[in-house]
Amino acid sequence: LTVPAAYYTYDDKGRQTNTQEDAEKKYLASLSPQERTESRTETPRTESNKRTGRPKKWASEAERKRAYRGRKQ
Secondary structure: OOOOHHHOOEOOOOOEOOOHHHHHHHHHHHOOHHHHHOOOOOOOEOOOOOEOOOOOOOOOHHHHHHHHHHHHO
């Protein structure tokens, strides 16, 4: 769990005085119940762990060919 720095306490010399577990407890207590259960959303991936769909450079095969033909001239 990544905890923001504000949930750690430090002494006057800059040394951390509470543990990671203490900071996590304080952080989780401050979150609303919805934020606690919500996870990051990721784009769907196939079994090979690559994103599906055509790359954004060309929306279609026709556009790709048109761009290629334009370069040849």
